[in-house]
Amino acid sequence: MGTPELISPRSARVTAARRLAKRAFRVKERRFIAEGPQAVREAVAHRGEDGAPTLTELFTTAEAAERYAELIDAARAIGARVQLAPDEVLADLSGTVTPQGLLGVCRFLDSPFESVLRARPRLVAVLAHVRDPGNAGTVLRCADAAGADAVVLTDASVDLYNPKSVRASAGSLFHLPVVVGVPVEQAVRGLREAGVRILAADGAGDHDLDDELDADTMGGPTAWVFGNEAWGLPAETRALADAVVRVPIHGKAESLNLATAAAVCLYASARAQRVRGTC
Numbered sequence: 001m002g003t004p005e006l007i008s009p010r011s012a013r014v015t016a017a018r019r020l021a022k023r024a025f026r027v028k029e030r031r032f033i034a035e036g037p038q039a040v041r042e043a044v045a046h047r048g049e050d051g052a053p054t055l056t057e058l059f060t061t062a063e064a065a066e067r068y069a070e071l072i073d074a075a076r077a078i079g080a081r082v083q084l085a086p087d088e089v090l091a092d093l094s095g096t097v098t099p100q101g102l103l104g105v106c107r108f109l110d111s112p113f114e115s116v117l118r119a120r121p122r123l124v125a126v127l128a129h130v131r132d133p134g135n136a137g138t139v140l141r142c143a144d145a146a147g148a149d150a151v152v153l154t155d156a157s158v159d160l161y162n163p164k165s166v167r168a169s170a171g172s173l174f175h176l177p178v179v180v181g182v183p184v185e186q187a188v189r190g191l192r193e194a195g196v197r198i199l200a201a202d203g204a205g206d207h208d209l210d211d212e213l214d215a216d217t218m219g220g221p222t223a224w225v226f227g228n229e230a231w232g233l234p235a236e237t238r239a240l241a242d243a244v245v246r247v248p249i250h251g252k253a254e255s256l257n258l259a260t261a262a263a264v265c266l267y268a269s270a271r272a273q274r275v276r277g278t279c
Contacts, residue, residue, distance in 0.1 A: 013083065014093070016029075023161075031056070032105075034173075036100040037068055037102050039173075039174075040055070042173075048109055049111065053078040053080065054106045055106050056106065056107060060090075061086070064101025071102070080104075090103060095163040095167075111178060111179055113152070117193075117194045119177075121191075122221045122222070122273060123143075123148045123149055124148060124151070124191060124222070126191075127152065127154065129184075130153070131158050133163075135229060135257075138259040140165075140178065141168065142266055146267050148176060148266060150178065152182055154181075155183050184240065197223070197242050199223070199241060200224075200233055200243070201227075201261055202244050208245070209245050209268055213271075218273075219273055226262050229257060
């Protein structure tokens with residue numbers, strides 16, 4: 001479909017994309033950056049709830065344009081503006097040490113909380129007080145892998161569209177509904193009213209995950225609430241849950257990091273639901 005038009009490093013479009021590194025500009029424009037062939041491929045395939053393509057613009061180096069010609073053509077086919085950029089422009093726009101030559105500008109894709117509740121979710125991950133963008137993206141990836149129906153980031157959590165969060169999600173950001181900015185009390189109340197049991201994951205929990213599985217209490221609709229890796233969940237957030245559950249430590253490790261604990265909890269629920277035949 002032809003070679004993309006070469007864009008100047010001083011172009012207004014490059015400047016606009018560069019500003020998306022800052023949260024204030026992302027919120028204002030409702031745009032974010034997805035970098036690398038995997039993320040761009042997922043963005044090309046994704047459409048918002050209004051049916052419009054999520055990817056609006058694509059910057060590519062000459063080498064990447066040749067290597068990923070089919071992806072470039074697919075981006076054009078959905079109406080995205082494709083522009084050839086010098087290597088130094090991609091390096092400037094990228095947040096990585098070794099840019100992969102493809103960088104997409106995408107529309108925000110978060111879903112309304114009400115639409116998630118209407119879908120009667122069976123498994124949900126709620127990120128409350130999660131401040132590290134890498135952790136947020138990795139938990140989202142774990143939730144996607146475990147077959148969760150949605151991920152909710154409360155208003156006390158990190159920005160979902162932080163470039164580190166987007167990279168850490170490894171494309172999962174485009175796979176399942178994600179809700180942002182909901183107060184944790186509202187999230188818990190809405191999910192409970194939708195028939196979902198609320199479990200808070202905490203190393204000091206008074207319920208053991210193995211015991212919960214043995215007691216066959218985890219086969220129903222479940223939302224896991226995960227907190228900050230350094231200090232866990234505040235007492236007021238733990239008090240909102242139906243049970244506070246700890247992942248048992250059978251060896252000598254002091255604890256598990258947030259993403260590992262989330263993977264264990266989400267897979268435990270997914271397994272219990274499949275055994276019961278309710279997932």
